[in-house]
Amino acid sequence: MKDSAIHIPEVSVSPNKIKWIKSKGIRIPGGSLKIDSLGEEIGILANIKSATVIEQIKIPILTCTYDSVKVRINIYQLSRESNATPLFTTPIYKTIPRNQATTTITITPTDRPFIPQGQIAITLEMLEIHGNGELLFPVYSAHSLYKKIVLDRFEKIPFSMKLAFSIRR
Structure with missing residues (x-):
C-alpha cells in the first residue's frame, strides 16, 4: 500500500436562517394593553407557510408592578371555523418579575414545539398573580385573539x- 493525497473541496456547514414572525400593525402612541384576570389569554395570529419548529418567543412588557406574574405560553392551530387545537402538551411557563422600565422577556422552549403549516395562534395566559399592581404591554393596531x-x-x-x-x- 502506498500513501496518496486526495484533495476535496472545502465544505461549509451553517444552520438554517432564523425568521422572526411578529404581530403586524402600528404602535398606538401612549396605548397599553392590560391583562388582569386569571385564565385570560391574548395573542397573535400567524400563517405558517411550511412546517417548522419555534426557536424563541419574545414578549415586550411596558411595566409589571405586581411582585410577579406567572404566565403560560399556549400555541394553537386554528381551523377555518376558528376552533383552536393545542399543538403541544408540554407547557411553557415564565415568571415575569416586577420591573420599572420597558423590558423584553425572551423564552427559549426546552422542547422546540413543532408547528404545522397553516394558521396558528400564540397566546399568553395569566396563571398566578402575586401582590397588587398591573401588567401592561405595548398595543398595536392589528387583529389578534382574545379569550376569557x-x-x-x-x-x-x-x-x-x-x-x-x-x-x-
Whole structure:
C-alpha cells in the first residue's frame, strides 16, 4: 500500500436562517394593553407557510408592578371555523418579575414545539398573580385573539400585543 493525497473541496456547514414572525400593525402612541384576570389569554395570529419548529418567543412588557406574574405560553392551530387545537402538551411557563422600565422577556422552549403549516395562534395566559399592581404591554393596531376562561372560545379583537417568535427556515 502506498500513501496518496486526495484533495476535496472545502465544505461549509451553517444552520438554517432564523425568521422572526411578529404581530403586524402600528404602535398606538401612549396605548397599553392590560391583562388582569386569571385564565385570560391574548395573542397573535400567524400563517405558517411550511412546517417548522419555534426557536424563541419574545414578549415586550411596558411595566409589571405586581411582585410577579406567572404566565403560560399556549400555541394553537386554528381551523377555518376558528376552533383552536393545542399543538403541544408540554407547557411553557415564565415568571415575569416586577420591573420599572420597558423590558423584553425572551423564552427559549426546552422542547422546540413543532408547528404545522397553516394558521396558528400564540397566546399568553395569566396563571398566578402575586401582590397588587398591573401588567401592561405595548398595543398595536392589528387583529389578534382574545379569550376569557368563562367564554371558553376565542374572539378576534382589533388590537394586539407585540409578541414575536422565531422559526428555522
